Amino acid sequence: MLSETLIEGLESYRIGSKIRALRASKSMGLAQLGDHTGLSAGMLSKLERGQVVPTLPTLMRVAMVFGVGLDHFFQPGETAPLVELVRAQERLTLPNVREGDVTYHFASLDYTVQGRQTEAFLAEFPKGAPESEPHEHEGVEMIHVISGWLELTIHSRTHRLEVGDTLTFDAGFPHSYRGEGQALVTLRPEI
Template sequence: MNRTALSDTLQDGLEAYRIGPKVRALRLAKDMGLAQLGEHTGLSAAMLSRIERGQVFPTLATLLRIALVFGVGLDHFFGPGEEEPVFEVVRASDRLKLGDKTDGPVSYLFESLDFPVAKSRFQAYLAEFSATAVQSKPHSHEGAEMLYVIEGSLQLAIHGRTEVLQKGDSVYFDAGFEHSYRAADGQRCKVIAVVSGSNPAGREGG
């Protein structure tokens, strides 16, 4: 069906399914040329090329012939289209600064760097430890954690080991072991924390 014969609404609706690229993907996956596909479907290579490039929308009968060649159903062409890539910008002015949940003084403040992302594969934070803050409450969670010190120095305690990280240092560790932190050397410390797992530090308070 020629594009010019379609209403704008119908044309936009068909374009959303990306039928042409799906036909092309099936053909290339079988390492098949346009002429070879034409032999199986009775369509010319030129017509198939126009379909793949979205210049022509095939009728259902034509599309069925193409589908039979590749052993797929018509639903293959009318299923959900390609997902849009996730892209979220978080402005510094939009971030909310929260404290860790402890019974005593707040050990550190943190800001989520990716809070608008509904299904993030990890959580990223900017954490700030004051010069006078006490060691945070030991906590653990599933997954892993990576810290990168951008200001000051950080004292990390985990599984019987204590390590002091200086500006520019980073660490990766299994967050299933109890861990805690504090600013070292009596100076304010800022850290980028990237956390994986269903119960990351800071959001649930360990």
């Protein structure tokens, strides 16, 4: 059985609506498509409505009927404007640990959004937690403190941020965090 995260990731490709569009482009009914693929009309209906996740062999049967490759189902969707909702309870939250102690928890706010230009995280710093391990990565990082306070150490300097403060920096240099409360962290992967 697939996890909710995997199902949501697959849903972002809108495979069912792509099958429906191919069928509609040929004015073909579900029963006709079933005759060509060996799949029942009921199964095809469930695939189109996103109630069943298709296997690769099932997709290949459909693709062969319409003369498209499997890549057709995994290309970017319609050219509709990007609108992607991630509910609070659906966030992927992970701890950052240093020597067995949680330094902060970070929740990805937009991990399901395809083709995103930035990454957004909500970081929660427990009271009395140790400083995070210094780390570096590509891109520009922006931190905005929502509650409490945050200290960011970079280039041998510690910057203390209070509620409402924002700090933007080149994340390609070693940096670490220590704080108490919540901060919004936005990362633009390329600089």
